[in-house]
Amino acid sequence: MKPINTALCSFGMSGVVFHAPFIDVHPGFNLYGVWERTKNNAQAKYPNVKTFRRLEDMLADNNIELVVVNTPSVTHYDFTKQAINSGKNVIVEKPFTATVAQAEELIQLAKEKKVTLSVYHNRRYDSDFKTIKKVMDEGWLGNIVEAEIHYDRYDPVLSYKIHKETPTAAVGGLYDLGSHLIDQALVLFGMPNAIYADMDTFRPNSKVEDYFDVKLIYNTHRVTLKSSYYVREVLPGNILHGTKGSFIKSKADVQEAALQAGKIPGTQDWGAELDKEKGLLHTEKDGKIIREYVPTLNGDYMAYYEGIYQALRNNKSVPVSATDGMNVIKVIEAAIKSNKEKRVLEL
CATH class of the missing domain: 3.40.50.720 (NAD(P)-binding Rossmann-like Domain)
Incomplete structure (x- = not known):
């Protein structure tokens, strides 16, 4: 073909x-x-x-x-x-x-x-996210009560990319890093019932927000999305608590670093995290308490392009729809309004 x-x-x-x-x-x-x-x-x-x-x-x-x-x-x-x-x-x-x-x-x-x-x-194809989704889909955590997804870094210096530091439309931490976290949350939990957001600017001379703490409020649980440029000590990027147990997993996908180093996608062990980055599962099964480290699924950005190929050549659904992308913007718009008005905003 x-x-x-x-x-x-x-x-x-x-x-x-x-x-x-x-x-x-x-x-x-x-x-x-x-x-x-x-x-x-x-x-x-x-x-x-x-x-x-x-x-x-x-x-x-x-x-x-x-x-x-x-x-x-x-x-x-x-x-x-x-x-x-x-x-x-x-x-x-x-x-x-x-x-x-x-x-x-x-x-x-x-x-x-x-x-x-x-x-x-x-980022739907990051190793940590794929593993979290598998743990949830298999029911190890029961019904989710609380979840936190972080995208933190220590980088107080303004970006050399001027367009990222200029306060224009679709610019700032929530549009940039927040888009990843929101999309992941919507894949796992769907659209929230309400939102409360706290956003600020902490880097010297920064003109765009570089900190956010967004609460997605659902009827049965809460999801927190956080990002800061002043996190020198790395925290777990994913924390989930459910009625049966908890799962804690670092953000350790290796694909971006591999690509920046010039490695070719699809080669042996592509997307495989270091063994030390396994997520901790603390739950119960058949009345027995389990506390063990779970093997991480390999990251696979190629799956997105394979999905596009299937959509264009075999009339399948696209891997990420434009409606999915629009829903992320709905959450961002609501978060910006919530932060401005300092109130919980219903969707």
Whole structure:
């Protein structure tokens, strides 16, 4: 079957690390083109790739079937809209858009143009998240009462990426790191009934929020999503307590580091964490208390691109729908409003 000619809207960190390696390795895709205004970095690494200097020229190329919008988040709505109007299938990086209204417009436009639209929420394929979901699905924890998901780091220096530190639409910790945590929470628990959010800015000279503590309120349980740039001592990234037991697991997915080191996806032991990062399960079975470390499933970002291939070639559902991406933005908008008004906000 003919490979899917795919074009990237940029060849920065996202293109180099999260997209090009998988498109290049997967036999169902062909890395056809990259939009680079002045450089030829993509062609240097992938000699057969076609370099475009203008987005309009890339979108006018009828050989391209799939476009990846992996540019700064403030551009997602505009570039995705242009790609859809050009008749291209689109993968758009998280966060999907700045507003729910923009997301709804793009979803409707994709239906009208009869093209596929998906949001790249790759953290569904992290090793820790896959393992947590398996533990929950197998019923080891009973009914969840409380869960915490963290995305912490120690990095008080402002990013060299100016677009991440400029207070424009879809910029800030909640849109950036928060998108990952919210999507994971919605996969595990669905949409909450209400939200309470506390957000702030702690790094010197920072103009965007770099701390958040978001409470997702459900009828039967609570979920806390947290992130800070001032966590020098690493804490467990995932803490779940249920009616039968608890599961505590670090955030230790190795895929991003492997990709940054130039490793090829799909090689032996791809996505395998160190043995010391096993999660602790403390529960009971058949009246017996169990406290043991659970083997971690391998991370697998290739599963996202395999899902896209199946959607475009075999009419399957996309691995992450545009509606999923929009629901993340719904939570973000509600969290921003909750923080501003200092109150619990019902959804």
